[in-house]
Amino acid sequence: METVAKKGLVTTTLLEQFKGIVGEQYVFADEESLEHYGHDETERILFLPEVVLKPRTTQEISDIMRLCNEHLVPVTPRGAGTGLSGGAIPHLGGVLLSTERLNAIIDIDERNLQVTTEPGVITEVLQESVKAKGLFYPPDPSSRGSCFIGGNIAENSGGPKAVKYGVVKDYVLNLEVVLPTGEIIWTGANVLKNSTGYNLTQLMVGSEGTLGIVTKIVLKLIPFPKYDLLMLVPFKSLEKASEAVSAIFRAGFTPSALELIEIDALQITSRMLDSYAVPIPDDIAAHLIIEVDGNNMEVLMQEMEAISELLQQFEAEDVFFADDAQQKAELWKLRRRVAEAVKTVGYTIEEDAVVPRAELPKLIHGVKELGKQFDFHAVCYGHAGDGNLHIRIKKEGIPNSYKNAEMQNILRELFLLVKSMGGTISGEHGIGLIQKDFMDIVFNENNLALMRSIKRVFDPNNILNAGKIFDLN
């Protein structure tokens, strides 16, 4: 969208000092690097940093922060750059600090069911490493094949398993953090329960890289469930599909995934992937993807049958059961690649609203009504079991919500609706750059003042990912 290169903050002297800290080969100022690190997966926004640094250690990051804090140089920390709210975009120029070289899994503690890792490990790599030891780290965003665990912590990511297993915050036990002023702390302890002082661990999780740079992470693990079953359930009515979601929980079931995909989104993705493994009939409005998991296959089969039966009350059509590992993988691939697919055909604006689960039908209805009123098209999909809906918006001539007055107006209406249902702006993508102007909808001024003051406590010179979540004023 925009290319603003704020120059002159990183002086030649500073550049030399950076080289001294991380080594000359890990300081990048070439055009290609600057452009690569100037954007993430958010809409179509580009801001060039002045320099990209790739430190290897906590100490190097500490040294960089001290220097930048002293010279008031903005620093934008970055994981894999898969974020959807602009958290890793260096909109103030300055230093882009990539954590990609802090990529070691330090210790898988099988005695205590814990893993200690660096932030630059790809989420899927971490998952597979612990799975090899029979252990399970559930939270995985759709981008798990490329996103970093450090970024997941910054955004408090969720993913499809959150409905049964919780989100990132439920697995983080302890964090090593470099503060914006360069000091290093551990936030907690490697324990399952902790009532010792303020919960700085949870304050860091979801703080979008504005309070510190996470350099080591201790995560809780659980035993990997032995079996899972997966089905795709078509509905002719979008309302009925979304009503069915809360009925499943009210009946006492806790699926390990409960996703909703509107038909447009599924068809676009299916076409992009050239996938014929999953049948998509013509007259369908939406699908639910339902997974159950556990250690007893017979119990799971009973559960799936009972859920299928329950869904008949909501006019579900013929259920498609994924028969084997390949079909399951195919179905999950379809779900995971929806965001990417719909973006390619113009749905560039993504919202991440979350409401109490049973309000989902009302939210979807509201989105469609807003679409008519403001002349945009929206496809809905996402983590229905959590009440977390991804709303992808396509509006002729407006590919970005960022700084677009018309789109800002539309989104304000959307978030007012969400708030009226007890919901909030973001369930798992964060606020970052593109939603910060809506914080007043869900928090009063006293609350926002507390958040700003906390930011000042951690970052007195406002140099670390400044202007994300909110502006200081």
Next chain:
Amino acid sequence: METVAKKGLVTTTLLEQFKGIVGEQYVFADEESLEHYGHDETERILFLPEVVLKPRTTQEISDIMRLCNEHLVPVTPRGAGTGLSGGAIPHLGGVLLSTERLNAIIDIDERNLQVTTEPGVITEVLQESVKAKGLFYPPDPSSRGSCFIGGNIAENSGGPKAVKYGVVKDYVLNLEVVLPTGEIIWTGANVLKNSTGYNLTQLMVGSEGTLGIVTKIVLKLIPFPKYDLLMLVPFKSLEKASEAVSAIFRAGFTPSALELIEIDALQITSRMLDSYAVPIPDDIAAHLIIEVDGNNMEVLMQEMEAISELLQQFEAEDVFFADDAQQKAELWKLRRRVAEAVKTVGYTIEEDAVVPRAELPKLIHGVKELGKQFDFHAVCYGHAGDGNLHIRIKKEGIPNSYKNAEMQNILRELFLLVKSMGGTISGEHGIGLIQKDFMDIVFNENNLALMRSIKRVFDPNNILNAGKIFDLN
């Protein structure tokens, strides 16, 4: 232990203003009231407040806080006074603010599996109310029959179910809070996932009434599991019993409770309760209480059998299965009343250390060694599945750790040991008044400086539960 009545902070004018806010009949300054509200269940410590206030509404609490903030009067908030770290003790005199009249369950939302409640509701009352609708709120401290849900939030309480279901922090979605300066905020939203701004909800949970007074609480609920099975497993060796704990999890089981009780503690409790329902053989060193729960009885029976079999490797003696609801209740009563029982026979000092689960044998061994070295007797019990051990200490002539140099020295040794294992000071009781001098063991000065600064952000005049967790300096 001590009775210090700091007088003169609450002037006659202020007293009249308090009466104007809460009504004359809810302002108490008689000796009996002051003494009742001058202590909680911590050791043997008494500090009298000048006045006890019992407001009914958020607005009344806000008015009280504005007034106290203006006049720099210390305020100690209090739930049911069942705390074990002195969090509710008015050690600076001033105002004791009881939340006991904010005792309404506002709404049980069966559609969304949530409950909205005031803080003065007894935890067991809340549990039973939602259970009547088939719903489950798992965290319940041993004091669940008398403690308040607000106090549970202040301490981030756990209880026996935490091992499978998590602690209070895992159920709190949203809080209405009166800040020390009188402003009112909501911390979050009524949703299962939230990546919108800093997690002030989690910052409040476990902050021990130092950052604000919680006046409304939105909790997540889950479906109540249909069945549970309970067994008591004796061991001749305390080490073997504690080694068995982590083996159970490593084998892939997740019991809904896994408690350990040393034989002394069980015998003392059994005698106090005059209980013969549970057999306690002579030559036993410790017991594990193991519960599994779920929706399929057959699966549970298989699980229990498999666990029993596994325990044979750790030289478990004959397992006692609780046959019916009454036996289960009896066994849980034994466990829940241990703290009270051992206190009556001189074990007045209670520690709440928590370590990674597999380090439990090392911790217990360490405690016993310290006992020999420093000439004290300790009984251990608690939430072994979480690595959270309650250590009750009896030392001739020293009933309090508070301000006792000899005992402080002993506890410092204990917490250094705990820290060396990756553990921390408190798993569920909080730091309060009596453990604050040990915070430097588990947090570095940069971390403590952040916590103090956060306290200042919320409470610029340091009037709300000042001198708990840490002193400002």
